[in-house]
Amino acid sequence: MEQKQSIAVDIALQTHVLRSCPIHHEIFCDDEVDPSAAFALAVELVRQHKPYSDEFHNDPHELTDLLSATIGAAPTCCPLCANPTEERSSARLEHFLV
Numbered sequence: 001m002e003q004k005q006s007i008a009v010d011i012a013l014q015t016h017v018l019r020s021c022p023i024h025h026e027i028f029c030d031d032e033v034d035p036s037a038a039f040a041l042a043v044e045l046v047r048q049h050k051p052y053s054d055e056f057h058n059d060p061h062e063l064t065d066l067l068s069a070t071i072g073a074a075p076t077c078c079p080l081c082a083n084p085t086e087e088r089s090s091a092r093l094e095h096f097l098v
Helices: 003-014 036-048 050-055 060-073 084-097
Strands: 018-020 027-029
Touching: 003 018, 003 036, 003 050, 003 060, 036 050, 036 060
Parallel strands: none
Antiparallel strands: 018 027
């Protein structure tokens, strides 16, 4: 995963806008969580912390745009929990590959 994308995902996970399914470890968006905390953290990190300011060239809008796109692209629930037949077919495929 690209460094900038990884930062956006980490911020969204830290602020619980994105969650990881405890069973499948798939990332999904918790649409009940207000994403404003994620955007506030992103702006603070770019303004206050050197690794983030260097990566995003002191432009918090670049990170908030990426964060918005990352959150918007995430499914609203774990795709494997939502589609249990997909999980079984993946398990069958893994069985044959081992």
